Amino acid sequence: MSAPALDVGAARTALAGACDDVAEAGPADAVDGVVTALVARPASTAEVAEVLRAAAVAGLTVVARGSGTKLTWGRPPERADLVVDLARMARVQDHAAGDLIVDVQAGTPLSAVQEEVASAGQRLALDDPLGGATVGGALATNLSGPRRVAFGTSRDLLIGVTLVRADGVVAKAGGRVVKNVAGYDLGKLIVGSFGTLGVVTEAVFRLHPLPAAHRLVTALFDRPEQAQRQVQGVLSGQVVPAAVEVEQPAEGPGRVSVLLEGIDAGVAGRADTARRLLGAGAEEGDLPAGWGAFPWTPGSGATALKATFALSGLARVLATARSATADAGVTLDLRGSGGAGVLYGALPADTHPVAVGSVVARLRAECTALGGATVVLDAPAEVKAVVDTWGPVPALELMRRVKEQFDPERRLAPGRFVGGI
Amino acid sequence: MSVTHGTESTAGPVLGPVPPEATEATGSSGPDPAAMAAVIEAARAVLPPDSLIEDHIRLRTYECDGLAHYRVTPALVVLPETAEQVAAVVRACSEHGLPFVARGSGTGLSGGALPRADGVLIVTSKMRAIREVRAHDQRAVVEPGVINLDVTRAATPAGYYYAPDPSSQQICSIGGNLAENSGGAHCLKYGFTTNHVVGAQFVTPQGEIVELGGLAPDAPGYDLLGAVVGSEGTLGIATAVTVRLVRLPEDVRTLLAGFRSTDDAGAATSAIIGAGIVPAAIEMMDALAIEAAEAATHCDYPAGAGAVLVVEIDGARAEVEHELAEVERLCRENGAFEMRVATDPAERALIWKGRKSAFAAVGRISPDYIVQDGVIPRTALPEVLRAIAELSSSSGVRVANVFHAGDGNLHPLVLFDDAVEGAGEAAEKVSGAILDLCISHGGSITGEHGVGIDKAAYMPRMFSDDDLDTMQLVRCAFDPDGVANPGKVFPTPRLCGEVPGRRRGAHPLVEAGLAEAF
Ligand SMILES: Cc1cc2nc3c(=O)[nH]c(=O)nc-3n(C[C@H](O)[C@H](O)[C@H](O)COP(=O)(O)OP(=O)(O)OC[C@H]3O[C@@H](n4cnc5c(N)ncnc54)[C@H](O)[C@@H]3O)c2cc1C
Numbered sequence: 001m002s003a004p005a006l007d008v009g010a011a012r013t014a015l016a017g018a019c020d021d022v023a024e025a026g027p028a029d030a031v032d033g034v035v036t037a038l039v040a041r042p043a044s045t046a047e048v049a050e051v052l053r054a055a056a057v058a059g060l061t062v063v064a065r066g067s068g069t070k071l072t073w074g075r076p077p078e079r080a081d082l083v084v085d086l087a088r089m090a091r092v093q094d095h096a097a098g099d100l101i102v103d104v105q106a107g108t109p110l111s112a113v114q115e116e117v118a119s120a121g122q123r124l125a126l127d128d129p130l131g132g133a134t135v136g137g138a139l140a141t142n143l144s145g146p147r148r149v150a151f152g153t154s155r156d157l158l159i160g161v162t163l164v165r166a167d168g169v170v171a172k173a174g175g176r177v178v179k180n181v182a183g184y185d186l187g188k189l190i191v192g193s194f195g196t197l198g199v200v201t202e203a204v205f206r207l208h209p210l211p212a213a214h215r216l217v218t219a220l221f222d223r224p225e226q227a228q229r230q231v232q233g234v235l236s237g238q239v240v241p242a243a244v245e246v247e248q249p250a251e252g253p254g255r256v257s258v259l260l261e262g263i264d265a266g267v268a269g270r271a272d273t274a275r276r277l278l279g280a281g282a283e284e285g286d287l288p289a290g291w292g293a294f295p296w297t298p299g300s301g302a303t304a305l306k307a308t309f310a311l312s313g314l315a316r317v318l319a320t321a322r323s324a325t326a327d328a329g330v331t332l333d334l335r336g337s338g339g340a341g342v343l344y345g346a347l348p349a350d351t352h353p354v355a356v357g358s359v360v361a362r363l364r365a366e367c368t369a370l371g372g373a374t375v376v377l378d379a380p381a382e383v384k385a386v387v388d389t390w391g392p393v394p395a396l397e398l399m400r401r402v403k404e405q406f407d408p409e410r411r412l413a414p415g416r417f418v419g420g421i
Numbered sequence: 422m423s424v425t426h427g428t429e430s431t432a433g434p435v436l437g438p439v440p441p442e443a444t445e446a447t448g449s450s451g452p453d454p455a456a457m458a459a460v461i462e463a464a465r466a467v468l469p470p471d472s473l474i475e476d477h478i479r480l481r482t483y484e485c486d487g488l489a490h491y492r493v494t495p496a497l498v499v500l501p502e503t504a505e506q507v508a509a510v511v512r513a514c515s516e517h518g519l520p521f522v523a524r525g526s527g528t529g530l531s532g533g534a535l536p537r538a539d540g541v542l543i544v545t546s547k548m549r550a551i552r553e554v555r556a557h558d559q560r561a562v563v564e565p566g567v568i569n570l571d572v573t574r575a576a577t578p579a580g581y582y583y584a585p586d587p588s589s590q591q592i593c594s595i596g597g598n599l600a601e602n603s604g605g606a607h608c609l610k611y612g613f614t615t616n617h618v619v620g621a622q623f624v625t626p627q628g629e630i631v632e633l634g635g636l637a638p639d640a641p642g643y644d645l646l647g648a649v650v651g652s653e654g655t656l657g658i659a660t661a662v663t664v665r666l667v668r669l670p671e672d673v674r675t676l677l678a679g680f681r682s683t684d685d686a687g688a689a690t691s692a693i694i695g696a697g698i699v700p701a702a703i704e705m706m707d708a709l710a711i712e713a714a715e716a717a718t719h720c721d722y723p724a725g726a727g728a729v730l731v732v733e734i735d736g737a738r739a740e741v742e743h744e745l746a747e748v749e750r751l752c753r754e755n756g757a758f759e760m761r762v763a764t765d766p767a768e769r770a771l772i773w774k775g776r777k778s779a780f781a782a783v784g785r786i787s788p789d790y791i792v793q794d795g796v797i798p799r800t801a802l803p804e805v806l807r808a809i810a811e812l813s814s815s816s817g818v819r820v821a822n823v824f825h826a827g828d829g830n831l832h833p834l835v836l837f838d839d840a841v842e843g844a845g846e847a848a849e850k851v852s853g854a855i856l857d858l859c860i861s862h863g864g865s866i867t868g869e870h871g872v873g874i875d876k877a878a879y880m881p882r883m884f885s886d887d888d889l890d891t892m893q894l895v896r897c898a899f900d901p902d903g904v905a906n907p908g909k910v911f912p913t914p915r916l917c918g919e920v921p922g923r924r925r926g927a928h929p930l931v932e933a934g935l936a937e938a939f
Contacts, residue, residue, distance in 0.1 A: 096798065096800070097695075098691060098694070098695060098798075098799070098800040099798040099799055099800050099829075100694065101798075121697055142639060144639075148638075152612070152616060153638075153639070155615075155644060155647055156612060156616050163891075165891065169887050169890070169891065170887060171885075171887050171888050171890075171891035171892075172884065172885070172888050173884075173888065173891070173892065175863070175864070175865050175883075176798065176863045176864075177796045177797065177798055177828075177829055177863070177864050177865055177868075178828050178829075179604060179608070179613070179796050179825070179828040179829065179830045179865070179868040179869065180796055180864075180865035180867070180868060181601065181602045181604075181613075181651050181865075181867050181868065181869055181870075181871055181872075182865050182866050182867050182872055182876075182880065182883055182884075183872070183880065183883075183884060183888070183889070183892050183910065184648055184651070184652055184892040184895050184896075185602075185615065185647055185648060185650070185651055186648075186891065186892060186895070187647075188615075188644045188646075188647020188648055188650075189643055189644060189645075189647065189648050189895065191644060191647070192639070192643070192644060193643055197643075208699070209697030209698075209699065210697070212697075232557060235559070235668070236556070236557075236580065236668065238668060238669070238670065238671040238737060239737065240670075240736055240737055262737070262740050263739075263740060263743055265739050265743060266737055266739040266740035266743065269737070269738075269739045270737050270739075306639070308637040308638055308639050308640075309636075309637050310555070310558040310560070310636035310637055311557060311558045311559055312555070312557035312558050340638060341636075341637050341638055342637075342638060342639065367637070370636070370637065371620075371635045371636030371637045372635070372636070372637030372638075372640075373637070373640060373641050375641050390641055390642075391641065393640075393641050393642040394631065394632045394633075394640070394642075395631040395632065395633055395642065395645055396642065397629075398625065398629075398631055398645060398898065398899065399642050399643045399645065401898040401899070402643055402645070402894075402895065402898040403643075404898065405894035405895070405897050405898045406894055417642075418641055418642045419642075
């Protein structure tokens with residue numbers, strides 16, 4: 001499909017009335033290698049709405065951007081005429097400490113949210129495993145980290161959302177109270193939608209108290225079955241872990257680490273129990289730097305995978321990863337929330353795309369058999385060109401119908417999401 | 422069950438005629454005979470004879486759910502046993518343009534399962550198998566008609582339970598829970614149905630069977646399951662549900678604290694949450710609710726209490742002990758004059774008995790009552806409770822409060838005697854004013870009972886036209902013909918047809934043969 005050429009001057013004029021900060025895009029504004037024409041920096045939900053209305057009239061395709069750390073996740077968009085940058089919408093609008101909620105603009109970095117709510121001894125129980133994420137980006141990519149074992153993910157923490165549709169209409173769902181079943185929960189649809197349904201401009205989250213104490217208990221493993229025994233032991237114990245991380249590096253022994261959070265006396269006792277559950281050689285300590293990070297460095301050109309599976313399938317996934325990489329002659333670092341059935345993988349930048357494809361296919365077959373999936377989150381262009389990054393998606397037809405309703409002209413990040421949505 | 426207006430009462434409608442906006446939403450003109458004949462034929466082709474109900478007397482058994490003052494006799498009731506049977510009936514409805522309504526146990530309190538006179542009621546009571554308890558995966562797979570408590574019963578031997586615990590848990594179905602995103606006393610710490618349903622086999626309003634979510638988390642693609650949970654049967658019918666099982670806690674302690682006033686009890690609630698403690702439950706009852714519970718269950722709550730709190734702490738033993746001591750201290754500091762801690766399961770059960778039977782108990786002190794379900798920010802509790810008391814005294818309508826204090830979910834029970842001229846209207850007025858109070862405090866019109874037919878008219882007070890229109894985009898994606906439980910949730914339906922400038926049909930990518938590649 002060849003897109004009609006964009007008249008940048010005309011588009012810019014159309015946007016000028018909508019937002020006072022519109023600039024021509026530079027090379028750094030490209031979206032996963034796709035050149036963009038314009039960048040708008042609206043400062044409010046109303047301004048985002050104006051921008052999207054103007055974009056609709058001018059027929060521009062639109063990609064929303066937070067800090068840009070995960071703009072290469074998913075597939076490259078077919079076109080991205082306009083980047084809507086939310087950097088000017090970075091305010092914590094309200095922290096109602098007594099109600100344990102926070103109301104933030106979508107461009108706010110997660111770290112800034114944490115800083116604000118920590119002043120009242122609270123936290124947003126959402127990890128930022130790569131660092132630098134904004135609220136909007138974290139929602140769009142369904143970002144999560146180790147503490148999902150105890151607190152769930154964005155879908156469990158988001159209680160209200162404001163979004164701007166492709167046609168510029170502003171819609172809210174949910175609200176500011178933790179319990180609320182009035183109307184459809186649009187927040188759920190937005191989480192993990194990769195910017196294809198609307199631009200999130202504001203979000204309300206439930207918060208949790210910061211724990212007074214924490215302890216990390218770690219144990220090494222040589223064989224996948226051993227890791228599974230350790231993880232199952234901890235999960236079936238009553239130690240209420242905040243996180244159960246599993247690492248299987250390309251070489252050397254693997255590691256299971258269990259994070260316990262709470263009050264001093266309680267954490268000490270549970271750490272003891274966790275040590276027993278993990279077996280001989282388990283050690284207690286503090287969180288090392290980089291703990292819980294994804295196994296790749298952003299911008300390194302690594303292929304980044306996400307594998308999900310039923311909890312009891314951990315050993316099979318670890319074993320398949322080992323054999324698939326050995327057969328393909330490549331290396332794979334695996335790390336993630338083994339206690340939640342999620343592992344992230346990284347294949348080095350120089351891995352041949354065909355080898356990536358074969359590892360992904362093997363892992364995907366295993367995870368699918370275990371009720372899950374394997375997705376390529378990020379990869380170099382050569383890999384994305386030959387690998388089915390999203391894989392098969394059940395209920396795809398229904399998803400298309402949802403997209404069709406929200407964005408019938410396919411102007412929001414077209415092609416970035418599953419099935420070419 | 423018809424608890425809302427007079428416990429266990431089998432009396433006729435107590436609030437007079439169904440409001441006019443409701444008649445339109447119930448298809449009272451009856452079915453198109455030819456279409457209904459075609460649907461019956463399709464249903465007969467897939468269902469055994471005793472799974473079809475056409476007899477008028479038997480149809481009337483299904484005329485209402487827990488909100489008993491709305492009554493509509495369905496044109497046809499079917500009791501399928503498999504997803505394929507459900508899909509066949511739904512497909513026939515869709516083809517012939519007849520509405521269908523799903524029904525689980527019929528305990529809903531917002532009229533969500535109110536039938537359509539021109540349509541089919543699809544009842545899941547023959548779909549009651551617990552297919553799998555997978556302790557090592559912390560999951561269970563159950564059919565939609567399975568009773569909530571039975572999931573916990575099946576999982577307990579393995580050391581697990583199903584956390585969402587509506588007070589109706591001995592009778593309500595998992596399918597109904599999914600559709601209502603039901604809550605319960607312990608949702609303060611553990612979250613609601615939406616946090617515990619991880620997968621569903623689902624029949625769309627066009628009769629397709631799709632799998633949403635599954636055993637593993639974070640299925641790629643849109644979180645359609647998240648949209649379906651809480652959609653009150655308007656997006657289709659769940660025919661199997663995969664739920665998360667939670668490990669039983671090492672220790673559980675239940676505290677009963679008596680206060681002079683709801684102000685004091687509210688302040689204690691805020692103090693507990695403010696101290697960084699997340700109890701499994703914090704429930705409050707006011708004097709009138711206590712009086713009713715006492716009369717019904719002899720639960721022996723502190724004499725002379727203007728309010729009681731039931732606080733439950735669970736988790737690892739050391740933490741439970743520590744937090745219990747903190748909670749006791751905070752209750753005392755905020756005016757608790759009597760406290761009791763249950764030390765064994767029997768004592769625990771007694772404390773909960775008063776709370777869990779409160780709705781039914783109120784039915785004994787008042788012939789009729791309306792249950793409201795509004796939510797407010799927890800910090801507004803004292804203020805809103807005072808305002809409710811003022812509403813009550815100025816109108817002369819008694820209001821009993823028994824509710825989930827920890828998450829600000831009120832359940833004011835507005836009492837009246839329908840035999841008294843005008844009493845029903847006066848109660849409705851107070852009830853509506855309470856909802857307005859919740860909205861004006863930034864809250865919600867419903868925390869767990871759903872919008873149904875009962876509160877659809879209130880939706881525009883909480884949401885703008887654009888908000889509602891956007892929600893209905895989801896409806897149009899799932900149910901373009903508007904046959905799935907029409908008339909519920911939204912005050913006005915959206916026409917899903919062609920919108921000028923909107924393209925329908927295949928995506929360009931599909932046409933170009935690209936979309937299937939990735
Ligand atoms: C005494 C009492 C106490 C209660 N306490 C609570 C409480 O503490 N918390 C709470 O949240 N609720 C409570 N409720 C309300 C009610 O029990 C819940 O809403 C429950 O989830 C309804 O389940 P059900 O099986 O009875 O559903 P029904 O009433 O049969 O149906 C409810 C809705 O679900 C839809 N539905 C049913 N099955 C399916 C399916 N398989 N697929 C799709 N849609 C379906 C129906 O169309 C309807 O819209 C209480 C009710 C009573 C009578």
